[in-house]
Amino acid sequence: MLYFQLVIMAGTVMLAYYFEYTDTFNVHIQGFFCHDNAYTKPYLGPEESSAIPPVVLYAVVAGVPALLITATESVLFLLQYVSEDLDNREKIIVMGDCCYLNPLVRRTFRFLGVYAFGLFATDIFVNAGQVVTGNLSPYFLTVCKPNYTALGCQQVVRFIHQQDVCTGNEDDVLQARKSFPSKDAAISVYAALYLAMYITCSVKAKGTKLAKPVLSLGLMCLAFLTGINRVVEYRNHWADVIAGFIIGGAIAIFMVVCVVKNFKGKPLLGEIPPEESVSSGPVISQPRMEHSVEKYMASQNPITYAEIT
């Protein structure tokens, strides 16, 4: 069933790719009023010259969760291993190296896999919204440069619905037609909320009572500022940013609450059922292995697992 999930994941990534790098989906062409104040803001250059360039945003959104979740899971695993009683540690040794590292690797892969899936899903939601609405960004008329004389805008306030009225750079115009919702706002809030919930739910160490909310709220604040910056740089309207926040936040909550169940999972070393603690030795190690393999399969496929139980 792991293959099935890989197929879904590959499909999601491909859809995101088609939205992002090809013109498979035509943007809806929206009309505008001559000299509409909402669309005549200055154009501060391509996305790369923004205060938060896409490259930096994507690197942070992909790198920080990968590093933080891997590091936290490793530390949690080590702490639990050190604090486990001898009895449990013996069993670990009986089970061998493969199954000893297994819970750590599995949890890390699961949390990061679900994170990546949600990230691509957010990207698809946002791109679909942008393509379907074709909402114009605040600097649209600045890059569109319509010939107002030819369009007859002198006499009355006219609504221009014809296509191909723009004389400006085609790529800039196309970019300016994709405003609602804001992608930067959506993916930054998604990443921040997923991480904040991860920190809050999985770190249980003493002395982190205040550190956890500080770190979580700090991440949320960075995401909030990323969204605000879009409005400050006249790249998005308020409504775009708020819609982006809602989409990213909703997908993060859905992923955490419904898919990874608040990062509960199984206790790292609690793979061995307590009733088996009476017996020991390599003779009974065989059924234990089977048991953990079974659980492994079940955890790889949470949907079927939930249906069975």
Ligand SMILES: *[C@@H]1O[C@H](CO)[C@@H](O)[C@H](O)[C@H]1NC(C)=O
């Ligand atoms: C705008 O259109 C008018 C009338 O068709 C034409 O005379 C003028 O040269 C055009 N201006 C530009 C900048 O293309």
